[in-house]
Amino acid sequence: MKAPATGLTTLRREMDKLFDRVWDWEWERFPMIGEWVPALDMTDNRDSVTVRVDVPGMEPKDIHVNLQDNVLTIRGEKKVEKEETSETYYRSERQHGSFTRTIRLPASVDGTKVNATFKNGVLTVVMPKVPEAKGTEIPIKIT
Numbered sequence: 325m326k327a328p329a330t331g332l333t334t335l336r337r338e339m340d341k342l343f344d345r346v347w348d349w350e351w352e353r354f355p356m357i358g359e360w361v362p363a364l365d366m367t368d369n370r371d372s373v374t375v376r377v378d379v380p381g382m383e384p385k386d387i388h389v390n391l392q393d394n395v396l397t398i399r400g401e402k403k404v405e406k407e408e409t410s411e412t413y414y415r416s417e418r419q420h421g422s423f424t425r426t427i428r429l430p431a432s433v434d435g436t437k438v439n440a441t442f443k444n445g446v447l448t449v450v451m452p453k454v455p456e457a458k459g460t461e462i463p464i465k466i467t
Contacts, residue, residue, distance in 0.1 A: 360402070360421050368430050370458060373451045375427065380445035387447060391435050396449065399424040431457040 363378040377398055379387060387400040401422040433451035440449045 360423055361425070362423055364398075364425055364427070366427060366430075370453075372453055373429050373431060373433055375449045375451075377425065377447045377449075378445065379447055382445070384442040384447075387442070389438075389440050389447075389449060391433070391438055391451070394429045394432055395426060396429060396451070397424065397426045398447065398449070433457070 365376045367374045375396060375398075379400065379402075382400060382402050386403070387398065390397045390399075399422070429451065432454045434454050435451075437452045438449065440447065442448075
């Protein structure tokens with residue numbers, strides 16, 4: 325009869341082999357499908373909050389921007405059109421699928437004056453702050 329420790333040692337060795345095989349897989353060979361997350365920058369200055377989102381290869385009609393209760397939501401879908409050719413590809417990479425980015429804004433903004441523009445694959449959303457969010461400089465009196 326084997327001692328219990330011997331069985332645990334064998335089990336550990338087998339588990340190590342299993343994990344070694346998992347990490348050896350060529351994960352980059354598996355295609356990216358479904359959801360992807362575009363890069364996003366948010367800046368906050370005295371007068372406005374600006375959000376820039378990198379969405380290369382997308383059309384403005386496939387992007388939706390919503391502002392509600394000081395939360396900005398940007399969602400969209402990048403569609404892939406498959407074209408068959410007689411060329412031989414050694415590697416072809418494309419990102420596709422849908423995305424949603426939701427950001428709680430650092431200050432209250434005026435939703436009626438939000439401006440969203442799209443240029444060279446970058447969506448820029450400029451949101452002017454409400455007067456109360458800009459703050460007030462308080463002078464210090466010398467007594």
